[in-house]
Amino acid sequence: MIFAQAEYEARTARAQAEMARQGFDALLLTTEPEVRYFTGFLTRFWESPTRPWFVIVPRQGRPVAVIPSIGAPLMARGWVTDIRTWRAPDLEDDGITLLVATLRELAGRDGQIATPTGHETHMRLPLSDLDRVRNAVTLVSDGGLMRALRLVKSAPEIAKIRAACAIADRAFARVPEIARAAVGLDQVFRRFQMLCLDEGADWVPYLAGAAEAGGYADVISPAGPEPLCPGDLLMLDTGLVREGYFCDFDRNFSVGPPSAAVADAHATLIAATSAGFDAARPGATAADLFHAMDVVCTGGAGGSDAGRLGHGLGMQLTEWPSLIPADQTVLKPGMVLTLEPGVDLGGGRIMVHEENIVITDEGAEWLSTPRGPDIEVLDG
């Protein structure tokens, strides 16, 4: 396990208190972050879509794992002691009979079994199996229980995110080693991931970016072989992982001296990020942070097609809340957020900037080392 047992005990106790309040007899979890949150089960094996994995939080006592036998040794290294397995894949009954029996044992035949059903969640099992489960037991919405739990990070979690951010900080500082005019963007992507690993990332699940003259068209396309050219605006946005926790921030670079438009846009983005940081404190809402940044970027026009100006961060690259006008989530100490303003450079070109922060008792703290107003210049 990544954390001491007390961390998992505290998470489980908080969940069980809320389960009691809402009248839930068990909590059923099926996705990687949900399973890991309660058990410490950390593995890249989730990359395989073959096998379903289930964890049940009962009204009291430790979580119960209902998992493929291949995962039992790793699960047993944690604090979960009730580990029930089947030899997956089983084409006829891939754990469903075992799961239903366990749910009925823990929650009773007519118990209310809560599961996350809202925004940013899904059920990671085949639909036909999900229907079998729902025909056998009563699944209900968890009422945002998991969202509320995971929104606020513990001190040990924040330390992990801070460590991931520090690794990315060091990798970004080395970008001049790998990126200059005539180097292909795909090669920059490969070399940047190598820098992240060299600086201590366990793996690099996410790298996006772009390089185009005077601004980029979008921020989610894969890199092509086209070489960097003088005048290109290069952006690299990474979500690297250290001990199961993500950072998620980006840096922009000008290949050769920037145009006045690019230099101004970068300074605007830094000002917007600072405005978001200044607005970030307990009691403010996610929407407040959106507006604080949007007024700097657009004069208050209401954002862009990207849809939001930041989001939560932790065990996943993106988590609740969303920095959008509609998200009235009230910020609390321990929430980790990205600030991600964007500006329109005209002609279908944009620039985005991103930093990571944590809400504290008094305001906020930077987790990434905030970039100054001047865009970094690479050899052109």
Add this chain to the structure above:
Amino acid sequence: MIFAQAEYEARTARAQAEMARQGFDALLLTTEPEVRYFTGFLTRFWESPTRPWFVIVPRQGRPVAVIPSIGAPLMARGWVTDIRTWRAPDLEDDGITLLVATLRELAGRDGQIATPTGHETHMRLPLSDLDRVRNAVTLVSDGGLMRALRLVKSAPEIAKIRAACAIADRAFARVPEIARAAVGLDQVFRRFQMLCLDEGADWVPYLAGAAEAGGYADVISPAGPEPLCPGDLLMLDTGLVREGYFCDFDRNFSVGPPSAAVADAHATLIAATSAGFDAARPGATAADLFHAMDVVCTGGAGGSDAGRLGHGLGMQLTEWPSLIPADQTVLKPGMVLTLEPGVDLGGGRIMVHEENIVITDEGAEWLSTPRGPDIEVLDG
């Protein structure tokens, strides 16, 4: 798009022929490989769980995309022309009204809308939204349509998988540069991922492995800082990606000279892999390959808790079929498989070996360069 438009046209035509045969009015897809299969939409942005993405294959004509507006520029670079967007995340209606309207338009109000519901699939949208969709339109099982389509790879797909395997081959050949006694396993993991990138991987979604004296306890745990020691058996198992296609194979190494038990076990695994390869031809079943390997490894005892001795491979690290006794999938030319036998070394220790092959008209071809019977020895 990774492939020429003709590839996507052929995929869509095959789907539509089967849809007509089964009486489906539309096919609804929600996961990364399913969306990419029909549209060519390749992005690492799926790492973010926030936004749902939908593609609908109608009875005739091109697929229709119902996606967050942030993805429209990338989707428009492909062959899909009917791209309907909403500004996600929308906390009230995250694309569901748009999706339902599009489904009704394409399939009719009472149309049969098929979606994958079986083994190795899931629906990637919140359960509450899935229920809204199912209350508005008729979702039915696709009857294994997507499985059947994706099981058989086209020549361009096989070329991509072959390229991924060649990159891993080259990275494995360089392991002596990074792994020897006294180097921490976590550092070996980082350095090996760097080798994969250096040799041409676009990214490295999967790396598992272990290093323990005389065999390892499991194959899915993350790497710890413990240094390699003489006598350790080191295994590295990678699923790297090039242009959206995976390889998935492993290599074992002895730190210093191997014990007789380890040397014998390695030779047995290579013999088992060869037996699997020899059994691999059109008309044989997935179960036949299991038995061909199992008889070498265990004398025919029926495998282990790992559950299978190989699986399909392609756009995902693992795909159908499973090499298990129950899987009667009949092999056809173009199916890409891993052969992954394991042996029990006693005392809770195992060794596994893995290669990648493609079924041809006459038999099979190696995609990874098959390892010989002698285990590779690292400086001890």
